[in-house]
Amino acid sequence: MQLLSREGHTVSHNSKRHYHDAFVAMSRMRQRGLLCDIVLHVAAKEIRAHKVVLASCSPYFHAMFTSKYHPLPSDEMSESRQTHVTLHDIDPQALDQLVQFAYTAEIVVGEGNVQTLLPAASLLQLNGVRDACCKFLLSQLDPSNCLGIRGFADTHSCSDLLKAAHRYVLQHFVDVAKTEEFMLLPLKQVLELVSSDSLNVPSEEDVYRAVLSWVKHDVDARRQHVPRLMKCVRLPLLSRDFLLGHVDAESLVRHHPDCKDLLIEALKFHLLPEQRGVLGTSRTRPRRCEGAGPVLFAVGGGSLFAIHGDCEAYDTRSDRWHVVASMSTRRARVGVAAVGNRLYAVGGYDGTSDLATVESYDPVTNTWQPEVSMGTRRSCLGVAALHGLLYAAGGYDGASCLNRETQVSLHDYPAQDSSPAMGRTGPGARTTFLPLLKVSGGPDAHSAERYDPLMGAWTSVAAMSTRRRYVRVAMLDGNLYAVGGYDSSSHLATVEKYEPQVNAWTPVASMLSRRSSAGVAVLEGALYVAGGNDGTSCLNSVERYSPKAGAWESVAPMNIRRSTHDLVAMDGWLYAVGGNDGSSSLNSIEKYNPRTNKWVAASCMFTRRSSVGVAVLELLNFPPPSSPTLSVSSTSL
The missing domain is CATH 1.25.40.420 (Serine Threonine Protein Phosphatase 5, Tetratricopeptide repeat)
Structure with missing residues (x-):
């Protein structure tokens, strides 16, 4: 019969079920013993199969059944020509399951077979099954079995499972040790x-x-x-x-x-x-858990008609804010720093009086606990951690920055936050009622003290050379830097450095601008100061200090004017948190990338917070189980 067709015309056929149907048919043939050309002997069990199927799925069987291409010594019989092969060091049931897998591509891994299946899959080089076994064991990790799984993974060279199990042991050591x-x-x-x-x-x-x-x-x-x-x-x-x-x-x-x-x-x-x-030695270095990530805590602060005791925390990994336990005391103008794995809230103002009290936050239990109080009431203070010690410098004791009796008008205190809930006015806000106050005594605002959490005691250290409140303190290269502030008569551009080994403060180069209530943080070996108040307005300008050059330089300004905010370094960025823009308290946050010299918006806090304290903890498990999970999206600045 002659067919008429277009020249070069063809029809392509592709059966998607061909491979499936073929292997189903071969599996049925194996079950019936048809065309089987190999019998595997293991212990007392015999398993019939087709060499071509086993060789196509397992490199181990492929090498065994094609060894005629790699001649053996004349006195050895190649398995490629044998119809019966005896296997050793493999579980009979596991081998049977793996042979069945070669035909069906299906296998069930569970508690009852994983310990025999994994070594058998490793022997036969069935890496997919081996990975499935490791995945199952990974899902079963528990303090009661993680050491056993780690040892099992080591024995069978499962490197990824070994690393994961070892990491689990480290992360859950307290429970594992029991x-x-x-x-x-x-x-x-x-x-x-x-x-x-x-x-x-x-x-x-x-x-x-x-x-x-x-x-x-x-x-x-x-x-x-x-x-x-x-x-x-x-x-x-x-x-x-x-x-x-x-x-x-x-x-x-x-x-x-x-x-x-x-x-x-x-x-x-x-x-x-x-x-x-x-x-310092290896025994004085705090441990840092592998897998822990930075979490930013915003503590206390104030907004219109309120001073806050509540706190919230931002997890960069999920880009979400979470409510955490509230402090026992409302605190604005508070100093906050992290020492070890705890967060410390130092001093501040509760709406009635300035505080000497201190409390610490335990992220494991999501609770605040009282610590030993300072020797001096302090709000508007600078707080920083150095060598496991907590330093508190400067501030305001509720009377004055002076140590002698004097008569002061509130005109002398340029306001910082006009919110009624903030009590006294401070640098930056409009004052509507200006009585005369008679104040006396009180510690100097240039004083400083140090808290040792291990000893549970505060100790006085050398006083700063300048009285400072609304000051910020940061640690750089083993020294503390007290930056700017307000000395009861003017806003300061001066900066001084504290060296703990000699217990002395020395001046360093002054900033380019006068600043009180600024944000101060250290990033990549440089000291940054952002925003603040210069006596006339809130600032958005930013500058940084290089200890090596001994000089300040301007960098990109923030997108929003901020004072009474806080600044913190995290994940290679600087975060400017909350504050006041000269008219209202803020819940907005922006972050600075030193590589691009740009500020961009970050996720907002739930609560507007000026005079807020901020610090970062490295945490493995966050949020704590007892804290609600909430989120607020970024806003355009």
Whole structure:
């Protein structure tokens, strides 16, 4: 029959079900024993199959059944010509499941078979099944089994699972250390864990207790390891009370000369706080959990008719704000800083009086706890952390910046925030009622004091050379910088540096502009100051100081004029948070990219906050379970 067609015309056929139908047919043939050309023997089990199917799915079987292309010695029989092959070191049931997988591309991984299936899949080089086993084990990680899964992954060279399990152990160490698996670990693995910088522990006390529990689990065999273990515990980071009441009282520790030396080192670290910069060792370095991310906390502040005790926190990973626990005291004009894994709110103004009280926030429990009060009432103060110590400098005690009796008009106090709830006016706002006040006494506003959380005590340090309130303080290169402020008569451009080793303040180059209530932060080795008040208006200008050059230079201005805001560095950006624009309190935030020299909008806070305190904590799990999850989108500046 002759067909008429166009020259070159063809029809293409592609059956999407061909491969599926073919493998279904081959699976049925295997079940019926048709055309099977290989029998796998494992233990007492026989598994019939087709070489071509096994070889096409498994590199292991491919090498076995095609070995005729790689001749063996004459006295060896190649499996490629055999119809029966015996396999060793593989579970019979797992092999049967994997052969079935070769035909169906389906397998179920669960608690009952994962421990035999993973090594079998590794042997047969079925990487997809192996990955599925690892994924299942990863989903099952728990403090009670993570050490076992980590060891299993190490044995079978599952590098990704090994890393994930090890990270889980570090992140959940407090719970892991209470398990039987931990008590049975060999010394080498315990040392590896307790020496890690990435260990996630609320306190070094948890590491100390874990080490002692491990030793006492088999004390006769393990007491010899106490000195090596104690070298990994960061004893200087323990409180003095704990060192004397627990560590020194423990016979396992006290009877070892090497442990005594470690205890002396820790106590010396406590007794010489001004020398901590030079006494630093690996045992004085705070741990930072792997996987932790920065969270920005906005604490207190004020807005129209209100002073806030509530707090909120911003997680950059989710770009969301969350409400966290409120402070026990309302605080505006508060100093806020992070020391270790806690946030400290220092002093401030509660609407009635200036405060000496201090409280700290525990992100693990989402609670605020009282700390030892300062020796001086302070609002409008500067607060910063250095070498594990909290410094409070300058401020206002509710009377005056002076230490002598004087008569002052409120005209002398250029206002900072005109909100009635903010009580006294300060630099920047309009004043409508100007009585005369008689004030007397009070500490100097150039005074400074230092809080040691490990000792639970405040100590006076050298006073600044200039009285400063509405001042900000930041830490750079192991020194503190007090920037600008207000001295009761004028807004300041001056800056001074505190060196803790010599306990002295020295002047450095003055800013390009006078500024009180500015935001100050350190980023990439430079000191930034943003906004503030120059005595006539709120500013949006920004400048930075290079310690190496000893000079200030202008950078891009903020998009909004801000004073009484706070500035903080996070993830390579500067965040300007809240404040007052000269007419109202703000909930807006903008961030600065030093690489592009530009400010852009960031997600707004829920609450308008001027005279706010801001700090950053590195947290693994955020938000805390008890905090509501809310979000506010960015606004265009």
